[in-house]
Amino acid sequence: xxxxxxAVTAAQVTLSVVNDSSLPRPxxxxxxxxxxxxxxxxxAAAPDLSEAIQLLQDRLAVRAAxxxxx
Numbered sequence: 001x002x003x004x005x006x007a008v009t010a011a012q013v014t015l016s017v018v019n020d021s022s023l024p025r026p027x028x029x030x031x032x033x034x035x036x037x038x039x040x041x042x043x044a045a046a047p048d049l050s051e052a053i054q055l056l057q058d059r060l061a062v063r064a065a066x067x068x069x070x
Contacts, residue, residue, distance in 0.1 A: 006035055006036035006067075007035070007036060008033060008034065008035050009034045009035075009037075010032075010033070010034040011031065011032070011033045011034070012031065012032045012033075013029070013030070013031045014028075014029070014030045014031075015027075015028070015029050015030075015049060015052075015053070016028050017049055024047065025045035025046050025047055025052075026045075026047070027045065027046050027048050027049040027051070027052040028043065028044070028045050028052060029043065029044050029045075029046075029049070029052040029053045029055070029056040030042070030043040030056070031043070031056055031060060033060060035064060035067065036067065038067060040060060040063045040064065040067070042056055042059040042060050042063060043056065043059075044056040044058075044059060
């Protein structure tokens, strides 16, 4: 993830995978990050955990960019 535009004072990340081959996206990555006193939340589901984490990073970066913009 690119460097955060400010102070990250807290972060909670949850990673999980459901053992069910019938699910198209069994991997889930969720995060709650406190950045400059604002809480950012994001989650992403994908076929595997590494892809879910990458999608989560991308979504958090977009939310951080919105904070920077105003």
